Amino acid sequence: MxxxxxxxxxxxxxxxxxxxxxxxxxxxxxxxxxxxxxxxxxxxGICEWRVGDIPDDGVSVLRVDVVYYLRYKDRIKIGTSGNPRLRIAGLPHDEVLAFERGNRLLERRRHVQFAGHRIPHTEWFEPNDELAAHVSGLRAGAEDPWAQYALWRSQELALRG
Incomplete structure (x- = not known):
């Protein structure tokens, strides 16, 4: 080009x-x-609050940063969000594979870890055994990634008292 x-x-x-x-x-x-x-x-880029919107008085944004793994056709996306429902709703995907607690630093580490299978200049990766094993490990004991995310939000809320 x-x-x-x-x-x-x-x-x-x-x-x-x-x-x-x-x-x-x-x-x-x-x-x-x-x-x-x-x-x-x-x-x-951290909490996904729309610039210009005014937070309601006394409202504290409950955020749990996650690295998410999505499958779309024959590709896997590794991304991050503090509001995964909103973020993932705007992305093409067939399945939410897993969540991992972490922020952009962890996301970058995962991109480096699986760089040999990365589609250049994107956050999408070709399927491979190493990535499949990683996702499988994240899903161990959690059949539904959204249930795991709900648990993490609940724990974060409990910590706030």
Missing amino acids: CDRHLLEAYDWVVQDVGRSDLLPSPCLACGARLGVRYPSGWLC
Whole structure:
């Protein structure tokens, strides 16, 4: 691809997946500066609060950061979110394979760990035995990833008293 067409393809993809950048101001919900810019506006890259929305008084955002593993056709996506229901709802997928407690640092480690099977410049990976074993280990004892996520949210809420 020539540079012009490559940039056009990049701009087209960014419309769906967003572009990481610094927020114009700290997130009102969690104070983070990392954001994701979409054509429709900004989301906090940590808690996914929409920039410009005002948190209700006294409302504290309950967040449990997870690394998620999705299957779509013959590919697996490794991503992260503090609000996986909202995030995953906007992604093409056939199945939520597993969750792992962790943030962007853990996500990056997983991308490096499975880099030999990564589809270049994406968070999608070709299926492979090493990744399948990892997902299987995460699912051990948890048939439904959403039930596991609900447990983690419940535990986080209990810790807050």
